[in-house]
Each structure stands twice: as structure tokens, then as C-alpha cells.
Amino acid sequence: MATLAAGCAGPGVMESDAEASVTDFYAAVAARDGQAVCDLLLPDAADALEQDAGAPCATAVVEDPQVGPALAHRAADATVSEVHVSGTQAQVVTTSDTVFLARSGDRWIVTAAACTARPERPYDCEVEA
Amino acid sequence: MTRGVPATRLPAALKVNSLSLFFGLIFLLSLVAQAFVGTAYFNREQLSGGLRPVGVGDYVLSSSYWVDVTENWQSEFLQFLLFILATVWFVQKGSPESKAIEKAGRESDKDQKVGRYAEEDSPAWARAGGWRLSVYSHSLALVMGAIFVGSWLAQSVTGAVAYSEEQLRNLQDPVTWTEYLALPEFWSRTVQNWQSEFLAVLAMVVLSIYLRERGSPESKPVGTAHEATGVEG
Numbered sequence: 001m002a003t004l005a006a007g008c009a010g011p012g013v014m015e016s017d018a019e020a021s022v023t024d025f026y027a028a029v030a031a032r033d034g035q036a037v038c039d040l041l042l043p044d045a046a047d048a049l050e051q052d053a054g055a056p057c058a059t060a061v062v063e064d065p066q067v068g069p070a071l072a073h074r075a076a077d078a079t080v081s082e083v084h085v086s087g088t089q090a091q092v093v094t095t096s097d098t099v100f101l102a103r104s105g106d107r108w109i110v111t112a113a114a115c116t117a118r119p120e121r122p123y124d125c126e127v128e129a
Numbered sequence: 130m131t132r133g134v135p136a137t138r139l140p141a142a143l144k145v146n147s148l149s150l151f152f153g154l155i156f157l158l159s160l161v162a163q164a165f166v167g168t169a170y171f172n173r174e175q176l177s178g179g180l181r182p183v184g185v186g187d188y189v190l191s192s193s194y195w196v197d198v199t200e201n202w203q204s205e206f207l208q209f210l211l212f213i214l215a216t217v218w219f220v221q222k223g224s225p226e227s228k229a230i231e232k233a234g235r236e237s238d239k240d241q242k243v244g245r246y247a248e249e250d251s252p253a254w255a256r257a258g259g260w261r262l263s264v265y266s267h268s269l270a271l272v273m274g275a276i277f278v279g280s281w282l283a284q285s286v287t288g289a290v291a292y293s294e295e296q297l298r299n300l301q302d303p304v305t306w307t308e309y310l311a312l313p314e315f316w317s318r319t320v321q322n323w324q325s326e327f328l329a330v331l332a333m334v335v336l337s338i339y340l341r342e343r344g345s346p347e348s349k350p351v352g353t354a355h356e357a358t359g360v361e362g
Contacts, residue, residue, distance in 0.1 A: 044179035086290050087191055088175070088183065089297035100300055104180040111178075112300050122300040129179065 014103075015083040018090040021108040022099045026078035029071045034058030037071075042102065042111045044129035061127070070114040070126040098123060160198070164189045167197065178298065192290035196318070199287060203280035204322030210273040212330055222358050223338035225349045229359035241266075281319070288315055 021040060028036035038046050038057035046057040049067065053060035062068050074097040082093040088103040100112040100123070114126035143150065164185055171193055172182035188194055212226075218234060221227040232240070239246045243266070247256040254265035264271070286306060292314050293303030309315055333347070338355055342348040343362070350362045 042179050084293070084297070084303045086293035086297055086303050087193060088180070089294045091297050091303060100297060102178065102180050102298070104175075109180075115300065117302075125300060128300065 014085045014090070018085055018092055018101050018108045019080050019083050021101060021110065022080060022092040022094065023078070025099070025110050025113065026071075026075040026094070029061070029075040030078075032062050034060075034062045037061045040110050041127070042104075042109050042129055045111060045127055048129050049127060067114070067126050074114055100125075100128075163198065164194065167194050174298075192287035193294065196284055196287040196291045199280045199284040200318045200322055203277055203284055203319070204326045206273050206277035206280060207323065208326035208330060210270060210277050211327075213270050213273060220358065221334050221338070223355050224334045224358060225337050225347065225361045226334045227358055232359070284318065285310060285315060288318060 025037060025040045028034075028040065035058040038061060041049075041057070049060050049064075050057050053064040053067065055064065060067060061071060074094070077095045078097065079095045080092055081095060082091075084091045084093075090101040090103075090108060092099045092101065097113060098115045098117065099110060100115065101108040102111045110127070112123065112125040112128035115123035115128075116125075118124055168183065168185045168188040171188055171191075175182050183191075216227060219227075220230050220233050222230060235241075238244045242248055242251055243255050243262055244258055252265065254261040257265075289304060289306045289309035292309055292312070296303050304312065337348055340348070341351045341353075341362075343351050346361045348362045349357060349360045353360055353362075
């Protein structure tokens with residue numbers, strides 16, 4: 001049944017892939033590589049970011065006065081502590097963030113980042129679709 | 130034509146097993162159809178979320194598919210389990226689904242052809258006595274019950290994963306299996322299936338008192354009185 005939870009590949013593989021995507025995502029944020037950050041984002045989330053910031057995604061994730069510092073702050077301490085994979089969706093908890101991902105094709109992409117928990121409601125995320 | 134089977138015997142083999150073959154075939158067709166329409170349904174959500182669609186092969190390995198399959202399996206096997214057990218003691222005057230009123234209960238060894246009343250062609254464990262007779266006397270309910278429990282357990286496990294997947298899609302925390310067992314989602318999936326199964330049995334038991342289907346063993350013969358009980362066509 002554990003295999004069903006994660007799809008064809010073993011659950012360990014799916015979890016480590018999701019973890020790797022978050023590690024890459026925050027490594028790109030720390031390196032201020034906006035394009036690499038946006039390549040790892042759900043296209044709808046990148047579009048929403050562009051609309052809110054009024055700038056291309058690659059610029060917004062680094063320079064937007066709200067999103068840029070929110071991501072940079074979390075990138076400073078992005079040690080992964082928990083990974084949950086359920087089917088095509090995943091949640092990776094780091095020391096400073098809760099990141100949501102979705103399986104698209106053969107890779108995990110970030111659907112929401114810089115998230116804050118709210119009781120009984122969805123997380124409030126600086127980056128989301 | 131299957132190689133090695135005499136041409137004259139194959140139609141006979143098909144005929145004497147046609148009821149099992151018919152239901153086996155429509156079961157498989159339905160399961161395959163569910164896989165395809167389920168994939169299409171799942172992919173609508175994937176595409177609307179800006180994600181790539183999944184293939185049928187991936188979908189049939191997913192919890193989303195299996196929770197839908199097993200929630201129906203558990204309720205069907207529960208229905209038949211209860212029907213098997215309830216009809217030991219409960220009777221319905223006039224229904225071909227009930228045995229004769231005076232036969233309510235476990236019945237005598239003679240009626241059941243066990244022990245010293247076993248016949249030459251009785252199953253070996255019916256003649257054996259002891260624990261083998263006890264087990265065999267309840268083997269149908271035991272197996273149906275085991276499939277019910279197994280299906281319900283599978284529903285709970287796959288349901289927890291499918292529910293967590295939906296939670297994550299909505300940027301909410303996933304749930305553990307034990308948390309899922311206490312959620313309305315699990316019980317809603319369960320009970321909505323149970324009620325329909327129980328209604329179907331009730332309808333069969335009651336409607337077959339007054340209505341007929343000529344030639345069906347689930348019906349009384351067309352000309353049989355409404356009051357006649359334990360008579361099959």
C-alpha cells in the first residue's frame with residue numbers, strides 16, 4: 001500500500017526527489033538565480049507572482065520587496081526536517097518553511113513556498129498560484 | 130477455439146459456467162472502464178492546476194483509483210455477508226429470498242447433511258466432523274467477511290492517501306491513517322455505500338413477494354402464491 005501512496009517508484013525515491021527539488025529551489029534563491037527559481041515553480045504560481053509584482057518571474061522572486069526577502073530569509077536555513085508524499089502531491093518541511101509540491105511529468109515542481117500555517121485553513125503563502 | 134479442448138465440449142463448459150463467466154466479464158470491463166474514466170477525471174484536476182496529465186498505468190497504481198474501487202467492494206461484500214447471516218435466523222413470509230418460516234435457525238444435522246447424515250457426494254469436511262466441520266459450516270461467511278474487512282481496510286489506507294493528496298493540493302496538512310479514520314470523509318464514503326446496499330437487499334426481499342421474473346431463481350415461479358415462502362423459480 002505504501003507504493004500506492006507514491007505511485008510507481010518506491011516511496012523513498014519520490015520523497016528524496018521532492019526533497020531534492022526543495023533543496024534546489026532554495027539553493028537557487030540563495031544564489032539569487034531568479035530563472036532557476038522560476039523553472040522549479042508551477043507555471044500558474046509564476047504567473048501569479050508576475051501579476052502581483054508587475055515584473056517577470058525571474059526578477060520578482062529576487063527583487064520584489066515582499067516576495068524577495070520572504071524567500072531569501074527562508075533560504076538562509078532550509079534544512080529539510082520532514083517530507084510527506086501523497087500521490088501526486090508533496091509537502092516538504094524545512095527549518096524555516098513549509099513548501100508544497102506537485103508531480104508534473106517526471107519531476108516535482110513547487111506549487112507554494114514561503115508559507116505560514118493558519119489553524120483550520122490553508123497555509124498562507126507568499127508564492128502560490 | 131482453445132487448442133486441446135474438444136470442439137464439442139467447449140460450448141458445454143461455457144454453458145455450465147456461463148453465470149460466473151458473465152459476471153466475471155462485466156466485472157473486468159467495468160474495472161477497466163473505471164480506470165479510463167477515472168484517469169480522465171483525475172487529469173481534469175491536474176490540467177486545471179497547471180500540471181501534466183498522468184497515464185492510465187500511473188492512475189491504476191494510485192490511491193485515488195483504489196479508494197474508489199475498495200469503497201464499493203467493501204460495501205458489496207458486507208451486503209452479502211449480512212444477507213448470508215441474517216437469513217439464517219430472519220425470515221420473510223412470501224419472499225423467495227427467505228427460507229421457510231419454520232426453518233429459521235441453524236437447522237438440524239439431518240437438514241444440513243453433516244456428520245452421520247453426510248451423503249456420499251458431500252464435501253469431505255462436511256463428513257469429517259470436529260473443527261473441520263465447524264470451519265466448513267461457516268466458510269462462506271468467513272471468506273466473505275474476510276474480503277469485507279480486507280476491502281474496508283484497503284479503503285481506509287488508500288482513502289487516507291487520497292485525502293492527504295487533496296489536502297496538499299489545497300495547501301493544507303496531510304493526515305495520518307489514524308486521523309483519517311476519525312474524519313467525516315472516511316465515514317461518508319463508507320456509509321453512503323452501505324445505505325444503498327441495504328436498500329437493494331430490502332427491495333429484493335420485499336418486491337419478490339409480489340413481483341416475478343419468469344425463469345429466474347431469484348423469483349418465485351410466476352404462478353406461485355404471494356404467501357409461498359422459500360420457493361425459488
